Amino acid sequence: MYIRKQRLLTPGPTPLYPPALHAMMASDIHHRTEDFRKVYRSCLADLKEVMGTAHDLLMFAASGTGAMDAAVSNLFSKGDKVVVCSAGKFGERWAEIAKAYGLDATVLTAPYGDVVTPQRVEAALAQEPATKGVFVQASETSTGAMHDVEAMGRAISKTGAIFVVDAITGFGTMPLDIDGWGLDVAIGGSQKAFMIPPGLAFMSVSPKAWKLAETATLPHYYFNLKKEKKSGDAGESSWTPATSLILALAEALRYVKQLGMPHLIVNAQMLAQATRAAVQALGLELFAPGSPGSSVTAVKAPAGMDSGVIVKEFRSRFGAIIANGQGTMKGQIFRVAHLGYFDFADLFGVVAELEIILNANGHPVQYGTGVAAVEEVYAHAAVEPQTKKA
Ligand SMILES: *Cc1c(COP(=O)(O)O)cnc(C)c1O
Numbered sequence: 001m002y003i004r005k006q007r008l009l010t011p012g013p014t015p016l017y018p019p020a021l022h023a024m025m026a027s028d029i030h031h032r033t034e035d036f037r038k039v040y041r042s043c044l045a046d047l048k049e050v051m052g053t054a055h056d057l058l059m060f061a062a063s064g065t066g067a068m069d070a071a072v073s074n075l076f077s078k079g080d081k082v083v084v085c086s087a088g089k090f091g092e093r094w095a096e097i098a099k100a101y102g103l104d105a106t107v108l109t110a111p112y113g114d115v116v117t118p119q120r121v122e123a124a125l126a127q128e129p130a131t132k133g134v135f136v137q138a139s140e141t142s143t144g145a146m147h148d149v150e151a152m153g154r155a156i157s158k159t160g161a162i163f164v165v166d167a168i169t170g171f172g173t174m175p176l177d178i179d180g181w182g183l184d185v186a187i188g189g190s191q192k193a194f195m196i197p198p199g200l201a202f203m204s205v206s207p208k209a210w211k212l213a214e215t216a217t218l219p220h221y222y223f224n225l226k227k228e229k230k231s232g233d234a235g236e237s238s239w240t241p242a243t244s245l246i247l248a249l250a251e252a253l254r255y256v257k258q259l260g261m262p263h264l265i266v267n268a269q270m271l272a273q274a275t276r277a278a279v280q281a282l283g284l285e286l287f288a289p290g291s292p293g294s295s296v297t298a299v300k301a302p303a304g305m306d307s308g309v310i311v312k313e314f315r316s317r318f319g320a321i322i323a324n325g326q327g328t329m330k331g332q333i334f335r336v337a338h339l340g341y342f343d344f345a346d347l348f349g350v351v352a353e354l355e356i357i358l359n360a361n362g363h364p365v366q367y368g369t370g371v372a373a374v375e376e377v378y379a380h381a382a383v384e385p386q387t388k389k390a
Contacts, residue, residue, distance in 0.1 A: 004319030009350065011141050011169060011296035011323060011337035017195035017255055020248040027244040036243070037235030039250050044232055046253035047202055050261045051171060051186065053178040055204040058228045061242040064168040064189030067201035069097055070223030071164050071185050075209055077217040078102040080132040083124045083161070085116035085152075088142035089326045090166060094135040101218055106131075112329055113143050113288040113298070118151035131161045132212065138170025138186075139293040142326045144286075144335065146174060146293030150181045157182030162209045168192055169295035172261065173268040173339045184209040192295070193264065193340040195255070196248040205229070264340075268294040271338035271347055274377035278351045278370035282358065287333045295339040298325070300332060302363040307334040313357045320353060344378050 008015055029036050048057045060066050076082070082103050084094045087110040098105040106124055110116045116136070125131055134156050138149050149165055156163040162184035170176055170186075172193025178186045183204070190200035205213075205225060213225060224238065231238045256264055272294035276286060279299045287298035301307035307324055308331050314320040323335040336350055351370040358365050 004317070006319045007321065007346070007349075009314075009320050009322050009337055009342075009346065011192070011335060011339060012189065013191040013198055014193070014195060014337060014340040015342060015346070016197065017252050017341050019255070020196050020251040023247045023251040024244040026247055029243060029247070031241050031243055032236065039246060040232075040237065040241065041235045043246055043249050043253060046250070046257060047188075048204075050253060050256050051178060051188065051202070051204060052176070052261065053186070053204045055178060055206045056210070056229055056232075058203045058205065058225060058232060059237065059241075059246075060201045060203070060223060060228070061199060061237070061239070061245075062201045062223070063191070063198050064166070064187060064201050065093065066223065067187045067189070067203045068093065068166060070201075070220070070225065071187065071203065072097050072101050072103070073218045073220035073223060074225040075162065075164075075185070075212050075216050076101065076103055076132060077215065079104055081106070081128055081130050082133045082135065083108060083121060083128075083131055085121065085134070085136040085147065086110070087115050087145055087147070088112055088137070088140040090137045090140055090142055090168075091116075094137075094166065098135070113145060113290075115140075115145050115147050115291045118148050118155055121152050122155040125155065125159050125161060129159070131159065133162045133164055135164045136166070138165050138167040138176060139173055139295045141169045141296055142329065143288050144293055144296045144298035145288035145291045146170075147291070149176070149183065153182035162206070162212055169293075169339055172256075172264045173272075173293060173295040175262075175265060178204055179206075182206075190245060190249060193268070194249065195252045195341040196245060199242045199245045200249060265294070268338040268340075268342070270377065270381050271342055271344070272297055274344070274347060274374040275336050275338065275351075277373040277377055278347075279354075281373040282355065282365045282370045283363075287329075296323070296335045296337045298329075298333045298335045301334060302358065305361060305363060306331045309361055310334045310354070310357055313360070314353060317357065318349075318353045320350065322350070344374070344382075347374050
């Protein structure tokens with residue numbers, strides 16, 4: 001009856017940066033030409049710049065999991081002892097990949113919504129000095145929790161193990177000093193804070209990780225780090241690249257550089273802070289109150305309400321796609337994303353819609369309570385400082 005614009009508001013894929021989308025229309029380009037090499041080289045250089053690393057940077061035509069798979073198959077050998085930090089569905093993915101490749105994994109689990117502490121990683125390394133690698137999510141998207149990768153990196157760098165970080169929703173939502181904190185492998189994905197569609201994965205590789213690659217014996221073919229590095233140095237990818245996505249990426253990276261990575265991070269952090277304030281003002285509970293990250297905020301559905309109802313009503317009433325819980329969290333929580341091309345206007349809408357949905361489903365709230373909380377955060381962060389400056 002009313003117009004409903006479709007809005008993609010999930011923590012991957014995320015809202016697309018329109019100029020990046022338009023850039024994809026120039027995809028009638030061949031990848032073994034100087035025109036394309038120019039774009040590819042600029043993407044690799046800009047990725048290094050926004051990710052803030054001097055390490056080698058590789059790009060793959062794959063979703064983020066492709067790079068996770070590549071990190072294991074290229075850097076390890078069957079039977080290697082590794083430590084996996086698992087605090088959600090993506091931590092479980094590390095454990096599954098390690099198992100698929102026959103690694104000897106010690107899995108440190110934390111209940112959903114909680115995190116694995118750096119102390120537990122340190123203790124596991126002390127117990128098994130032959131550990132070759134430690135795997136973690138910087139931001140565990142399934143629960144909204146954030147790991148302390150700085151402290152973990154400090155502990156791991158003193159050992160022979162490499163630190164492999166799935167930073168797929170960490171980039172653009174939290175500070176990550178790849179080189180300074182000892183993140184030997186840091187993985188990113190195009191459909192998260194990079195504001196373009198799914199299909200590209202990024203990976204930084206430290207000298208310590210390259211050294212491990214020298215002795216690694218697991219089989220691999222399509223994802224070949226050494227070959228990809230050599231190709232990248234020549235301005236090309238090993239195989240036919242996802243040309244259209246790379247054109248989009250070049251445009252999105254131009255925007256991120258102009259904005260500045262620290263501002264992209266603050267943007268996500270402020271939206272996350274405002275979301276937490278809003279849902280708590282509405283009497284809802286956070287799912288990961290201890291270490292809330294800024295990529296996504298997971299919120300418990302009110303007692304007696306399936307979170308699927310909330311997700312469904314966002315779509316049916318407002319055309320908005322938000323995320324349900326994954327796995328056993330399905331039906332328990334819903335997730336509001338903040339990473340990438342999200343702004344306060346999106347959040348005013350999301351929170352107002354949430355208030356309407358709660359009221360329509362037996363959880364009465366005062367209209368405007370949540371929105372007012374978002375307005376307070378915005379006013380405090382953006383309105384007052386500007387007035388002071390003037
Ligand atoms: C999105 C995401 C991935 C990658 O998933 P794909 O479906 O392969 O892109 C991995 N880890 C985290 C934490 C993510 O949020």
